Amino acid sequence: MTAGSDQVRIGRAAEMLGVTVDTVRRWADDGRLTVVRSDGGQRLVPIAEVTRLIGQRRQGSSDRPIIAQSARNRFAGIVTRIEKDRVVAVVEVLAGPHRLVSLMTAEAVDDLGLKVGDEAICVVKSTNVVVEIPSPREARETRETRETRETRG
Template identity: 45%
Template sequence: MQSYRITRAAQLLGVSDDTVRRWIDQGLLPVTDAVPAEIPGDALAARTLALAAERDAADEGHSSARNRFTGIVTRVQIDGLMAQVDIQAGPHRVVSLMSAEAARELRLDVGSLATASIKATHVVVETPKG
């Protein structure tokens, strides 16, 4: 089974190394016997799901879309009837094309907090080389 060092686990969870170490100390994340400490992949996956459930419980609305990326709007480009809106959600950049009217109604500006909800029938899954 794959395991992850603390720094990589923190990147994948979108938290700091210190937060991961705190969760280890609290018993929320187990570690292997490896030196330096590593977190088993299945435990990291379970913690990821728990964090997602906590975020979902804090959300006020309901949606059939399960892929939600909350982040900061980094670009709004309006050209005629259409707008391109870029959101940086942790390490993920999400680009949305929408009507200019919708972008204006949502008052999307650089620095705004926004959530991209994605529902797709085709999702490409990739794994690292090696």
């Protein structure tokens, strides 16, 4: 999978899902897994499909149980991008229809051994993030206040 790509070859999908290539082909033939064809006819699996199946399999799985967790927003997905310098890293995870971006230390990426294409679970425990759109009157007043400050300053 290349950075920014949203599809993988069936061999890579099988590896990510922990099954054989034959199983992925069978799931595609049975309609359990959606695949697309490349211009050359090669079967490609959308990352969103891999993420969906990982989530389904994890719901009934107890191979890696979590003992306790206070956060309720957990998203199983696939790492689709890592941008890392010496100190900080940006990690992007595609979890179904959701794209989650995490800013973490480069050391944390190394400690986790994260690579593009890896399965990951994003645990979101926000403090308080609110996005508001002001009413037209409030927006006008805010603009006017800002313009007044700029002309005075």
